Amino acid sequence: MFGQNAYFFALVLSIILIFSSFNYPFLNTPVSGQTPGTPISQEQYDKIKNCTTELSKKPTPVEYLTYFNCGHVSKDDSGRTIRQFTLIVEENQKIPVTYEGHILDAWTFNGTIPGPTIRVTEGDLVRIRVINSNENSNPHSLHTHSIHYAKNDGVSMGGYPGGAISPGRSFTYEFVAQPYGVYPYHCHVDPIADHINRGLYGMMIIDPLEPRPQMTEMAMLLNGYDLDLDLEGPTKIPPAALFQTLEDSNMTEDMTENETSTEANTTLVSSSDLESADTEDDSGEDESSGEDDGGADRVNEIYTVNGKAFDYMMNPIVLQTGKPYRIFLVNMLEFDLVNSFHLHGAMFNYYTAGTDETADYNTDIVTLSQGDRGIIEFTYAYPGTYMFHAHQTEFTDLGWMGLFDVRGDPVDPPLHDAT
Numbered sequence: 001m002f003g004q005n006a007y008f009f010a011l012v013l014s015i016i017l018i019f020s021s022f023n024y025p026f027l028n029t030p031v032s033g034q035t036p037g038t039p040i041s042q043e044q045y046d047k048i049k050n051c052t053t054e055l056s057k058k059p060t061p062v063e064y065l066t067y068f069n070c071g072h073v074s075k076d077d078s079g080r081t082i083r084q085f086t087l088i089v090e091e092n093q094k095i096p097v098t099y100e101g102h103i104l105d106a107w108t109f110n111g112t113i114p115g116p117t118i119r120v121t122e123g124d125l126v127r128i129r130v131i132n133s134n135e136n137s138n139p140h141s142l143h144t145h146s147i148h149y150a151k152n153d154g155v156s157m158g159g160y161p162g163g164a165i166s167p168g169r170s171f172t173y174e175f176v177a178q179p180y181g182v183y184p185y186h187c188h189v190d191p192i193a194d195h196i197n198r199g200l201y202g203m204m205i206i207d208p209l210e211p212r213p214q215m216t217e218m219a220m221l222l223n224g225y226d227l228d229l230d231l232e233g234p235t236k237i238p239p240a241a242l243f244q245t246l247e248d249s250n251m252t253e254d255m256t257e258n259e260t261s262t263e264a265n266t267t268l269v270s271s272s273d274l275e276s277a278d279t280e281d282d283s284g285e286d287e288s289s290g291e292d293d294g295g296a297d298r299v300n301e302i303y304t305v306n307g308k309a310f311d312y313m314m315n316p317i318v319l320q321t322g323k324p325y326r327i328f329l330v331n332m333l334e335f336d337l338v339n340s341f342h343l344h345g346a347m348f349n350y351y352t353a354g355t356d357e358t359a360d361y362n363t364d365i366v367t368l369s370q371g372d373r374g375i376i377e378f379t380y381a382y383p384g385t386y387m388f389h390a391h392q393t394e395f396t397d398l399g400w401m402g403l404f405d406v407r408g409d410p411v412d413p414p415l416h417d418a419t
């Protein structure tokens, strides 16, 4: 009986691992070479950056990993690149956040949590039009980190119209992208913790004029959800993913470680602006906004990387030995003061905020406070299945863990090269 079960589970594991490789076609495709130091056109650079051609797509949490939205591109008279984005805020969104049917009563940028990864190059003129749908009940805004005029800061202090966009109106934030680095963006309307916990955030990457050393790139945004699930209980790891961890003794060992709204300058939204929006109207439900206490007594029941608990346990990310990989990492967790990223079986170079071409240190854990971010670069020497997860066991058990399925022949481990 045991032998039959073992055979069956081995078959299931094989099928999961085989299919998981289909989820990440980009990760298996070598990117064309680019000689360091040579001038590079905007078009060539966008190709290297893996910019999506499907700007209106709603990526799944798995697709989010390699979904880079570089905007609608045009040039001004001086030849400067202009990148335009549209973010539509929608309330009354029902977003599945686990494999067990937990649904977040969400507010979203363009229908997903996290919102799209915005990717630009240093010096680009960036215009982000934020539309607050007619059907919404609350004002919203877009606060991007990095350098810009106060009027484009998305904060209501000072009475700037972009600090609180009323339902049915829009505002276009504009700035010159600088300096290069990785940044969060989020709504900044009070109560901020609630507007963030409901899903109004994402990642913005400003790339340097001189491209970073070329390697396959991924986006990972860390978050959590307070669903007020006192009666339902938290999420648990799906049995199929649990089996994968049990299959590898190394992994089981580690598992046990275990504003004043000024509307004068905002723009009224026309119905055509909302054509691409999923405006399913269930506004009859109680949205209970504005009753938040700022987060003091709130507790997350679910923790994730890229939006859905245990998604990369169910869909392991296929990597190759000897190949360098880069992860853009942002922590947007509310209510818990710190989060972390721990990599098994390899060390990584860490670039705090991604604002320097020299790594700060070489490690296998990085700890991030709310809004912290950075860039991770690593290479696996040996094949096998390796976990990556928060090093807070509670977060790991409640959804924030994933697997790298590393394939290929063993190679010499990379030497320490942080500096």
Ligand SMILES: [Cu+2]
Pocket (backbone or CB within 6 Å): 139, 140, 141, 187, 188, 189, 195, 200
């Ligand atoms: Cu908001």
